[in-house]
Amino acid sequence: MRVLFVDNLLFEGTAQAPAFDLQPHLGLMSLVAVARQHGHDASIFDPKFAVASGELSWDPGLYEHAARLIVRRGPDVVGFTALGCNFHCVVQIASALRGLRPDLPIVLGGPHATILDREILEAFPIFSAIARHEAETTLVLVLDALGTGRMADVPGISWRRADGAVVRNPGTPTIDELDELPVPAFDCHEAMAASPTMRVEAGRGCPFSCTFCSTAPFFGRSYRLKSADRIVAELDLLHDRYGASDFKLNHDLFTVNRRKVLAFCEAASDRAYSWSCSARVDCVDRELLEAMAGAGCRSIYFGIETGSARMQELSRKRLGLDLVAPTLDVTAMLGLQTTTSFIIGYPEETCDDRAATITLAGQLHRRLLNTSQLHVLSPEPGTALLARYGDTLRFDGSRCGFNLPRFTASDDILIAQNPKLFVTHYYYPTCVDHRVNVTATALWQQLSTIRKNGFNYLLDRCGGNLDRLLARATDWWLAQAKPNATPAAGALADWAIATFGDAAPIVSMLRHSFAAQACPSGCTPLPRGLGSIAGPALADGVSILRDCHDPSSLGFQLEAESNVDLAHLVVLRATGRQGATTYQVDRLTADLLIAAADPSGSSMLGLLDPQDLAQLQGLGIVVCAEGHAVTA
Numbered sequence: 001m002r003v004l005f006v007d008n009l010l011f012e013g014t015a016q017a018p019a020f021d022l023q024p025h026l027g028l029m030s031l032v033a034v035a036r037q038h039g040h041d042a043s044i045f046d047p048k049f050a051v052a053s054g055e056l057s058w059d060p061g062l063y064e065h066a067a068r069l070i071v072r073r074g075p076d077v078v079g080f081t082a083l084g085c086n087f088h089c090v091v092q093i094a095s096a097l098r099g100l101r102p103d104l105p106i107v108l109g110g111p112h113a114t115i116l117d118r119e120i121l122e123a124f125p126i127f128s129a130i131a132r133h134e135a136e137t138t139l140v141l142v143l144d145a146l147g148t149g150r151m152a153d154v155p156g157i158s159w160r161r162a163d164g165a166v167v168r169n170p171g172t173p174t175i176d177e178l179d180e181l182p183v184p185a186f187d188c189h190e191a192m193a194a195s196p197t198m199r200v201e202a203g204r205g206c207p208f209s210c211t212f213c214s215t216a217p218f219f220g221r222s223y224r225l226k227s228a229d230r231i232v233a234e235l236d237l238l239h240d241r242y243g244a245s246d247f248k249l250n251h252d253l254f255t256v257n258r259r260k261v262l263a264f265c266e267a268a269s270d271r272a273y274s275w276s277c278s279a280r281v282d283c284v285d286r287e288l289l290e291a292m293a294g295a296g297c298r299s300i301y302f303g304i305e306t307g308s309a310r311m312q313e314l315s316r317k318r319l320g321l322d323l324v325a326p327t328l329d330v331t332a333m334l335g336l337q338t339t340t341s342f343i344i345g346y347p348e349e350t351c352d353d354r355a356a357t358i359t360l361a362g363q364l365h366r367r368l369l370n371t372s373q374l375h376v377l378s379p380e381p382g383t384a385l386l387a388r389y390g391d392t393l394r395f396d397g398s399r400c401g402f403n404l405p406r407f408t409a410s411d412d413i414l415i416a417q418n419p420k421l422f423v424t425h426y427y428y429p430t431c432v433d434h435r436v437n438v439t440a441t442a443l444w445q446q447l448s449t450i451r452k453n454g455f456n457y458l459l460d461r462c463g464g465n466l467d468r469l470l471a472r473a474t475d476w477w478l479a480q481a482k483p484n485a486t487p488a489a490g491a492l493a494d495w496a497i498a499t500f501g502d503a504a505p506i507v508s509m510l511r512h513s514f515a516a517q518a519c520p521s522g523c524t525p526l527p528r529g530l531g532s533i534a535g536p537a538l539a540d541g542v543s544i545l546r547d548c549h550d551p552s553s554l555g556f557q558l559e560a561e562s563n564v565d566l567a568h569l570v571v572l573r574a575t576g577r578q579g580a581t582t583y584q585v586d587r588l589t590a591d592l593l594i595a596a597a598d599p600s601g602s603s604m605l606g607l608l609d610p611q612d613l614a615q616l617q618g619l620g621i622v623v624c625a626e627g628h629a630v631t632a
Helices: 026-037 047-052 062-072 084-100 111-115 117-123 139-148 215-219 228-242 258-268 286-294 309-314 321-333 351-365 384-392 409-417 434-447 452-461 466-480 491-500 505-516 587-596 599-607 610-618
Strands: 002-006 018-020 041-045 077-081 106-109 129-131 157-160 166-168 198-201 246-250 274-279 297-305 337-344 370-376 532-534 542-549 566-572 581-585 629-631
Touching: 002 026, 018 047, 026 041, 026 077, 026 139, 026 198, 047 062, 062 084, 077 084, 084 106, 084 409, 106 111, 111 117, 111 129, 111 215, 117 129, 117 157, 117 166, 129 139, 198 228, 228 246, 228 258, 258 286, 286 297, 286 321, 297 321, 309 351, 321 337, 321 351, 337 351, 337 434, 351 370, 351 466, 370 434, 434 466, 434 491, 452 466, 452 505, 466 491, 491 505, 505 542, 505 566, 542 587, 566 587, 581 587, 587 599
Parallel strands: 002 041, 002 077, 077 106, 106 129, 198 246, 246 274, 274 297, 297 337, 337 370
Antiparallel strands: 129 157, 157 166, 532 629, 542 566, 566 581
């Protein structure tokens, strides 16, 4: 049987300038390996890769286009995985697919489908069955049953009988010994060879009971780690096959089993690999961190979630906040990069709780080797929080978090008619207006990317308090923004201009920083697709900054006044591991480059002196066609 799995369409950045983390879905690669082990022809269709490569449109035609690409693969059965943030996309593509292939079996899996299986099947007849929880043990049984019709014999699935009735077979499939699984089918993803950092599944499950998280409900609160030998064997395989030496060990809480982590560190210590992981600050200590650093660990993600002791208890995160700073002291001493993640927008949150969270995020972000994240809480199915406050949810049409854009009016209808199934698009009413939280986190995403001295400068100008800084920037944005608009890229620079004046060095720093960022770290930018243009044209990733301090001359000294002259800069944005490059040009060249930024104005480059044009072409700023069509 030819089985095609469809990966999640997830993105970062903004809807207008999306970026895609092209790392393959580890769970799907595991399922492909299982299917192949039993003689099936299995592969993955990744819509992220299809959009990033230009094969799939990022517009209202996406759903129909994706369905046609899937049909072109000639599958006998299609398996979708879904998260809440992209479930409307899965429904729409599956609907279009059903229209093209009415008799094609369409199976659904993943956390969202596991928790809402009955409701999904009752609402959407397009799905033939749902494989709940960890599907490696049931996949082959499902494939056999699709051919024989004996769905009642498969444990842990939900399915629709011929008369339309939904049946929920008992069972909670889990894999107790992860080492018994076949090695994931790393070869089935087109982006593997191009990935600077490769992901490896280290384990599954979470033993904790945070009220806002659906990880534990999906995995049945069963915490498991692969053995040290198995993890290292997968690292070695990826190193030998693709030359990889930098890895992300996928597990929500890698360090819970201290003994197994130490065993992994010992097994990996003679490799020249670097790796990252996720942990809790109360599940590490100095000895463990030293062993991890010695074995190649270079980065750790810590979910702190709230800076309020009261909210730590109410959310059942139950971290001792007094452990955070000492833990980061140790990681910094060892040279480890860290990320500390925070959430605002809990329904029980007071304004004091919210301020404590944002303030702590700012304090930790001052640290040279730490980056703070700030998110708006997204309601998740299967959580204790939703069970208690689900009847308070509201919807205002704004997109926040990782929710995929709503491309069509039918998306809005789907979400409005099925709030339980599309709950991540809703929000909990809190102590502040939802739009304030959405704006504050969007501005924080911009602020968190600038150099530390710029961040510290802005923070100090607001009394050293991030809550105060974001409040000022948010108030400014909301006073002049359209309803439901989120801050565009560079909005923080506009606020700085209004606050400090357009000649302030901090403004130049912000403008240069945003121009230099092609996309979030580790992601691939969406091609602009300007089409064919005769004559010279600007290359992708070029920004022209007029009347801006040159960072090489200024050194980003951010005193209120600077004697350094303003210049006209061309910035080639950072791509992958290649940093941004900046050049000074004269005013006329800057004017012509700005005119050429419009596709219809590309011929303006013909006014440049041939030597200047050749130099800009050599620098990669201009694509010179010499009379032939060029795609920028």
